[in-house]
Amino acid sequence: MLKIENLHVSVDDKPILKGINLEVNAGEVHAIMGPNGSGKSTLSHILAGKPGYTVTEGSIQYQGKDLLAMEPELRSREGVFLAFQYPVEIPGVSNIYLLKAALNAIRKHQGLDEVDAMDFLEIVKQKTALVEMKQEFLYRSVNQGFSGGEKKRNEILQMAVMEPKLCVLDETDSGLDIDALKVVSHGVNSLRSADRSFVLITHYQRLLDYIKPDFVHVLSDGKIAKSGGPELALELEEKGYSWVEEQAA
Amino acid sequence: MNSQSSRYITEYQSLDVELPGQNLSWLTQLRKDSLARFSEQGFPSSNAEEWRYTNFSAIEKKLFIPSSKKDIPEINNAALASYRLEGCYSLVLLNGRFVAELSELSDMPEDVQLCSMAQALQQFPDEVAEYFGKTVANEDHGFIHFNTAWFTDGWFLKVPENTVLDKPIQILNVVSENELMAATRNLLIVEQNAQVEIVESYFGLDADTYLTESINEVFIGQNARVNLAKLQNETDKAFHFGGTYVKQERDAFFYHESFSFGAQIARNEIHTDLGQGSECHLNGLYLGAKRQIVDNHTRINHREPNAISRETYKGILNQRSRGVFQGRVIVYEDAQKTDSEMNNCNLLLSDDAEADAKPQLEIYADDVKCAHGVTVGQLDEKSIFYLQTRNIDPETARNMLTFAFANEMVEKISLEDLHTQVLDLLLLRFPQIGIRKEWM
Numbered sequence A: 001m002l003k004i005e006n007l008h009v010s011v012d013d014k015p016i017l018k019g020i021n022l023e024v025n026a027g028e029v030h031a032i033m034g035p036n037g038s039g040k041s042t043l044s045h046i047l048a049g050k051p052g053y054t055v056t057e058g059s060i061q062y063q064g065k066d067l068l069a070m071e072p073e074l075r076s077r078e079g080v081f082l083a084f085q086y087p088v089e090i091p092g093v094s095n096i097y098l099l100k101a102a103l104n105a106i107r108k109h110q111g112l113d114e115v116d117a118m119d120f121l122e123i124v125k126q127k128t129a130l131v132e133m134k135q136e137f138l139y140r141s142v143n144q145g146f147s148g149g150e151k152k153r154n155e156i157l158q159m160a161v162m163e164p165k166l167c168v169l170d171e172t173d174s175g176l177d178i179d180a181l182k183v184v185s186h187g188v189n190s191l192r193s194a195d196r197s198f199v200l201i202t203h204y205q206r207l208l209d210y211i212k213p214d215f216v217h218v219l220s221d222g223k224i225a226k227s228g229g230p231e232l233a234l235e236l237e238e239k240g241y242s243w244v245e246e247q248a249a
Numbered sequence B: 001m002n003s004q005s006s007r008y009i010t011e012y013q014s015l016d017v018e019l020p021g022q023n024l025s026w027l028t029q030l031r032k033d034s035l036a037r038f039s040e041q042g043f044p045s046s047n048a049e050e051w052r053y054t055n056f057s058a059i060e061k062k063l064f065i066p067s068s069k070k071d072i073p074e075i076n077n078a079a080l081a082s083y084r085l086e087g088c089y090s091l092v093l094l095n096g097r098f099v100a101e102l103s104e105l106s107d108m109p110e111d112v113q114l115c116s117m118a119q120a121l122q123q124f125p126d127e128v129a130e131y132f133g134k135t136v137a138n139e140d141h142g143f144i145h146f147n148t149a150w151f152t153d154g155w156f157l158k159v160p161e162n163t164v165l166d167k168p169i170q171i172l173n174v175v176s177e178n179e180l181m182a183a184t185r186n187l188l189i190v191e192q193n194a195q196v197e198i199v200e201s202y203f204g205l206d207a208d209t210y211l212t213e214s215i216n217e218v219f220i221g222q223n224a225r226v227n228l229a230k231l232q233n234e235t236d237k238a239f240h241f242g243g244t245y246v247k248q249e250r251d252a253f254f255y256h257e258s259f260s261f262g263a264q265i266a267r268n269e270i271h272t273d274l275g276q277g278s279e280c281h282l283n284g285l286y287l288g289a290k291r292q293i294v295d296n297h298t299r300i301n302h303r304e305p306n307a308i309s310r311e312t313y314k315g316i317l318n319q320r321s322r323g324v325f326q327g328r329v330i331v332y333e334d335a336q337k338t339d340s341e342m343n344n345c346n347l348l349l350s351d352d353a354e355a356d357a358k359p360q361l362e363i364y365a366d367d368v369k370c371a372h373g374v375t376v377g378q379l380d381e382k383s384i385f386y387l388q389t390r391n392i393d394p395e396t397a398r399n400m401l402t403f404a405f406a407n408e409m410v411e412k413i414s415l416e417d418l419h420t421q422v423l424d425l426l427l428l429r430f431p432q433i434g435i436r437k438e439w440m
């Protein structure tokens, strides 16, 4: 599904990602951990197509296509979803309208008609229930005045409506209380399927208690310093990142 | 004498125009004094600090004349329909003069006085004299004096104490002839504990080159409430000056919203004097296209303690248009515990558009809470990217964000019909934004 090869990325001539290799197959869940500033969010932004970065070397293949050549909206319509670490507030654009516009844009891309108003409400009702969000949030401006946890739930709601194939979650668990963490995890788990993959960026093992990863990678100084199975996360929890960094050095 | 304005003065002297209250000596004297002041000053020029961004000298190159009493044109009532608000009393001023046949004032509660200024000056001149010119006594610029000297009509409304008017009142200001000057003078008196909601609409009908000049003097009694909305939508050849000057007594509440779709040059002034514990909310949305200039000038005088003021003005400026926001808040020495917030945000849609934002805070009391903020800029790139990651193409994203920017002000409109009208105008004014109905 996703194949990242020797990816080098700089911002203003400052190298941030320094040769990332990562392959994610359909149905897999990959966790990416790593110290602050190691480049995790940068990697997620590159996948989503955020402007302002320069790819100096390497390539990203998504479903056999050159992802880097695609506009951000094309990537998302083709199924790449990013749940932001810091979701943007958009005053004046209602949540429900954004959901509808997002859904219809995908449908158009797939050659389908716009969703029927009643069907849409039904879909949204189901998905808000999935993330245990009150209906009133739908009619508020996107993320405006939402608490940190509410913003993260809202990202998962959007993901549930858009039904992407590759879901990149950048610290969706940070700042969540334990109940919200369960809700978000439940949302993610219910979306897991054989043809949908996840990349979970996190600092905390506790997320991985709820969402069992197939692989765990440690990103350090712009490179993947170590990869392993779920047990790697436990080891990291115990020994800290310095252990990996020393090994890699 | 100002050489330009002298033209208006000499030309006007030979006009055969009936002005209201010509039998009243106090008014005749006032008109005379104002004329003298106008002949010294002329229309405001950009030399004056309060006018530095807006040059009205184009008016002086033209000659706009008042309509005489004789020739109130027949107009098609149906043509007004699209501007009327449902469920409101209406008072129509056509070319600066009241037209009873087009107005709908029946079933007005008996103790509420609503009529044209001409009628008021005829029927209860002493009552008019008590209020006339009081809130503009310290205003000193050409438009004020010109208006006082030459107003042809206007409206008078007095809501007696403890009266809550059952329906809003719409004042429809229509100009149907080119080269016309529609100067109206209006008085709104809302006695203690009374409440009223008013919408002023300004537009041209079969006319595009004219001058609108309207002055409202507003007196809000103790604990009374006034909601005043202004919808101004004139062509890019028209000139508009509209000023509202308010005196708020103790605990009086004033809510003003302004939707200014511009003219060639439009100037909106709102000045209010806040009594103890009173509250004012000034909201504004102004849009400019082509070479339009929209100038908003507000002044909030916190003269007494414990008053609250909230002001939010937003501008969207396209092509070569210019938006001006000058917001002054003055907190006088006695106005302790003042709570004031002022915000002005401008969205520039083209490289040639310009926004001049000048908030001014003058604070002479020490125990106050005052905040102000100004932004001038383009759409937020982060928001555009966020929408792109939600499948939206960048052009649609820009349109959505522009609409959202305006909608923040529009969605506050509580009167449903006005809400619809403003949205429709938004669609018309910015066809290139491609606002879609479903965003509303």
Ligand SMILES: Nc1ncnc2c1ncn2[C@@H]1O[C@H](COP(=O)(O)OP(=O)(O)OP(=O)(O)O)[C@@H](O)[C@H]1O
Pocket (backbone or CB within 6 Å): A011, A012, A014, A016, A034, A035, A036, A037, A038, A039, A040, A041, A042, A043, A052, A085
């Ligand atoms: N626009 C930018 N300009 C300069 N430096 C940047 C920019 N964006 C990111 N960086 C730098 O790149 C490095 C990686 O940042 P990134 O946000 O990817 O880290 P992260 O692994 O997500 O950290 P965290 O765990 O704190 O979220 C940091 O040193 C950061 O300061």
Ligand SMILES: [Mg+2]
Pocket (backbone or CB within 6 Å): A040, A041, A042, A085, A170, A171
């Ligand atoms: Mg990060």
